[in-house]
Every structure is written in C-alpha cells, then in structure tokens.
Amino acid sequence: AQKVTQAQTEISVVEKEDVTLDCVYETRDTTYYLFWYKQPPSGELVFLIRRNSFDEQNEISGRYSWNFQKSTSSFNFTITASQVVDSAVYFCALSDQRNAGNMLTFGGGTRLMVKP
Amino acid sequence: NAGVTQTPKFQVLKTGQSMTLQCAQDMNHEYMSWYRQDPGMGLRLIHYSVGAGITDQGEVPNGYNVSRSTTEDFPLRLELAAPSQTSVYFCASSSLSGRAYNEQFFGPGTRLTVL
Numbered sequence: 001a002q003k004v005t006q007a008q009t010e011i012s013v014v015e016k017e018d019v020t021l022d023c024v025y026e027t028r029d030t031t032y033y034l035f036w037y038k039q040p041p042s043g044e045l046v047f048l049i050r051r052n053s054f055d056e057q058n059e060i061s062g063r064y065s066w067n068f069q070k071s072t073s074s075f076n077f078t079i080t081a082s083q084v085v086d087s088a089v090y091f092c093a094l095s096d097q098r099n100a101g102n103m104l105t106f107g108g109g110t111r112l113m114v115k116p
Numbered sequence: 117n118a119g120v121t122q123t124p125k126f127q128v129l130k131t132g133q134s135m136t137l138q139c140a141q142d143m144n145h146e147y148m149s150w151y152r153q154d155p156g157m158g159l160r161l162i163h164y165s166v167g168a169g170i171t172d173q174g175e176v177p178n179g180y181n182v183s184r185s186t187t188e189d190f191p192l193r194l195e196l197a198a199p200s201q202t203s204v205y206f207c208a209s210s211s212l213s214g215r216a217y218n219e220q221f222f223g224p225g226t227r228l229t230v231l
Contacts, residue, residue, distance in 0.1 A: 009156060045206065045222045089156055101218045102147045102210050103174075105160030 002027045004094050005109035012113045013082055017060065021077045021110045029053075031097035031108030035104065039089040048090075050101075051075060082114045095103045118142050120223035129197045130208050135225050137192040139207030145221070146212040148190040148223060152176065152203040153225075159206060165190055181203045197230045204228070 013019045015113045025034065036048040049059065051068050052068040064082045079086055092107040123138045141148065149164035151174075161174030165184040179201055181193040190209075194201060207223040 004158070006158075015142070043227070044224050047219075050219075056145070083152045093158075098184060101220060102212065103161060103164065104159070106151075106160070108158045 002094050002096060002105040004092050004105055006090075006092055006107035008110045009108065010113070012115065013091055015031045015084060015116050016050065016081050017114075018078060018080050018113075019111065019112065020083050021079075021090050021092075023075045025073050025075065025092070025094045025109060027094060029096040030097070033095045033101055035091075035093040035095070036066070036075075036077050037093065039091065041088070041107070045091075048077075051083045074090060079112075082112075083116050087112060087114045094098050105106055120204065120207055120209050122226050124226060125224065126227050128231065129185035129194075130231050131198060133197050134193070135197065136196050137194075137205055137207075137228070139190045139192065139223060140188050141190075141207075141209040141221070142188065143211075143221065144170065144187060145209035146187070146209065147218070148209045149174070150182065150190070150192045150212050151206045151208065153200075153206060162205075175228070183189060185210075196230075199230045202225050202228060202230045 005024045005059045032053045034051045038046040038108045054070050087107045089111045091109045093104040095101045095104050117214045120141045146167045150162040153160040160176050162180050163182040165171045168184050168187050171182050205226045208220045210218040210220045
C-alpha cells in the first residue's frame with residue numbers, strides 16, 4: 001500500500017522568509033511518480049511539479065525548488081523569499097508505475113500562511 | 117477545450133436527500149475519477165472508471181454510486197446524503213495512453229454541505 005505523509009499541517013512565515021514543506025512517502029514499487037499541487041484560497045488544484053523515481057536530480061523553478069531523496073523517501077519543497085501570494089494549501093502526491101499517474105495517493109496537505 | 121467541468125459549484129443538502137454531482141471532460145480521456153477532500157486528509161479516491169461501462173471502487177466508496185455511459189461524463193450519485201459526506205469533491209480525467217505517465221486534469225471542485 002502506498003502512503004504519503006505531510007507532517008506539517010500548518011506553517012506560518014513572514015514575507016521574504018524561506019520555507020520548506022516536508023513530504024515523506026511509502027511505496028513498494030521501484031518506479032513511481034511524485035507530485036506537488038498547490039490549492040490557493042480559490043479552491044482549484046494547481047499542478048506544480050512531477051518527479052520520476054529514477055531521476056533524483058533536484059529541480060529549481062524560480063523561487064521554487066524540490067529536493068528528492070530516495071534514501072529517505074522524501075520529496076521536500078522549498079519556497080525561497082516567500083510572498084503573500086504563496087499562501088495556500090500544498091499537497092504532495094504519489095502514483096505508482098502500474099497506474100502511470102492515473103491514480104494518485106495524496107498527503108494530508110500543509111497550509112502555508114505568508115504574512116506581510 | 118473546456119477541460120474538466122463540474123456542476124454545481126456549491127450545494128447544500130439535508131440529511132437523507134439525494135443528488136448527483138456532474139462531471140464532464142472534452143479531452144476524450146478514458147480514465148475518470150472522483151476524489152473527496154477533507155481537512156487534514158488530503159484527497160481520497162472514491163470511484164474511478166477506465167472507460168464507458170467500466171467503474172471500480174477507490175479508497176472511500178461507501179455512500180456513493182457512479183456510472184459511465186459515455187466517455188465524456190462521469191456523474192457521482194449520493195442516494196441518502198449524510199453529514200459525513202460534507203466535503204469538497206474533485207473530478208479528474210486522464211488518458212490511458214500506454215505511456216509511462218499520464219497527466220491528471222482536475223475539475224474546479226464542488227463544495228457540498230449536508231445538514
């Protein structure tokens with residue numbers, strides 16, 4: 001069975017601070033996919049990133065960066081110089097090779113509040 | 117393309133009432149699914165379908181029925197609504213292309229309150 005754990009339920013930071021959202025996953029598959037989604041106050045789900053299990057390179061996209069470590073089954077997400085617009089709920093998710101992205105297992109989400 | 121559409125956006129029901137949440141996609145996707153989102157629990161899979169006439173249960177199917185008579189539509193039916201079904205419901209669709217990975221497209225969600 002697959003499982004995704006986001007231990008931080010809520011994080012509050014002041015604008016311009018860096019913040020890291022933790023994600024730990026469990027799967028028996030050797031090939032799988034990891035995702036991060038953002039859910040702003042408007043409620044829709046916004047896709048941020050997908051990572052394949054065989055690609056452990058870290059990725060940076062503007063102020064966002066992701067640290068994938070297979071050895072610790074973690075896929076952490078860092079926002080550098082946070083902004084008020086980053087306030088949202090962030091979900092980490094996992095899909096195994098068999099489902100090829102069609103079926104996702106989500107973590108409980110981390111609510112990030114960025115104060116001005 | 118409209119993508120994945122869901123109606124209604126908001127709904128309030130009384131306990132015991134029934135209703136259908138609508139989901140449609142115009143991308144000719146074979147795979148469609150319903151998730152519910154509850155605080156602290158993320159999104160959990162209710163039912164899914166790999167094509168017209170084929171449906172299966174996900175993690176939390178009790179109290180919900182689905183049918184898939186066309187490729188485009190995947191309605192979710194609540195027969196006897198209960199307060200425990202108060203949640204935000206997301207429909208999603210994706211291709212079954214045989215590729216290693218298929219991107220999920222999510223609808224905007226339906227916020228349901230059962231009193």
